[in-house]
Amino acid sequence: MSLEVPRPIDPSLHPLVTGNYRLATPAIEALYELVTRCLRYRIPGALIYGPPRIGKTRAIEYVRLLLARQHPRMSSYHAQCEHKPRHAEGPFFANLLEAVGDHAPHAGTSAAKRSRLLLRIREAAARSGSGTVLLFCDESQRYNENEYEWLRDVHDALDRQQIKLFTFLVGQQELLAQKTALQVAGKTQIVARLMVEELAFYGIRNAEDVATCLNGYDQTAYPEGSHWSFTRFYIPQAFDAGYRLVADSGTLWQAFEAAHHKASLPGSLEIPMIRIVKDVSDKSPF
Incomplete structure (x- = not known):
């Protein structure tokens, strides 16, 4: 593909090149619906589970970005739970302090860390003018019963201070x-x-799911607010003539199915979102 049609930005800066973008899948949409349902009905906690490498961390990032747009007064945090040979209180609270942006998360005793965590969350709630805070704990199957109890204690302490924590x-x-x-x-x-609530997270499972993803490339514009969708940026003449990536969702799904059967892989086909992103990005003409 030539560069005869001038683009609004240098192609090397496009999100498809830098990888700095997120597109919704049906599972991500289901996660966002779960989060908003918990907020609406004041359900304090939910668990989201699925196989590794299926796109759960990307889903958290997408949902937090969407929440920042739809609910700008709410604070949200993303804690990456770490594997620890010892499930001690100090490292647990240090990990949460790091998630909320504390400048010295490992400093102090366990009690001091706990107090500082509550302080940081209170400060964030005061800055935003909202008493609602969301915490996403990634890889939380690494927690043990004590860590769940400590997290519950954080809930209770914040609740006494009129701050609602959703985990x-x-x-x-x-x-x-x-x-x-x-x-x-x-x-x-x-x-x-x-x-309280549960959600089984999943990858791309059929051509309709592929269509949801590809429609994101057809609809998402960059620079934001321009008429340059991701698809148009790469194939402007075809796009202006009416072509959309979503039209090839069935063809792409059939290609994945053929590869799945050729490799004699067990189970039904389920594609992580990162695979869809990579396959589309690898066809970049730049």
């Missing part, structure tokens, strides 16, 4: 087993705070 535990399928084990053990206070 979304995102991780692998073990999360569901952890919820069941807590229920069997009678730890209903943890489940009632952190694990």
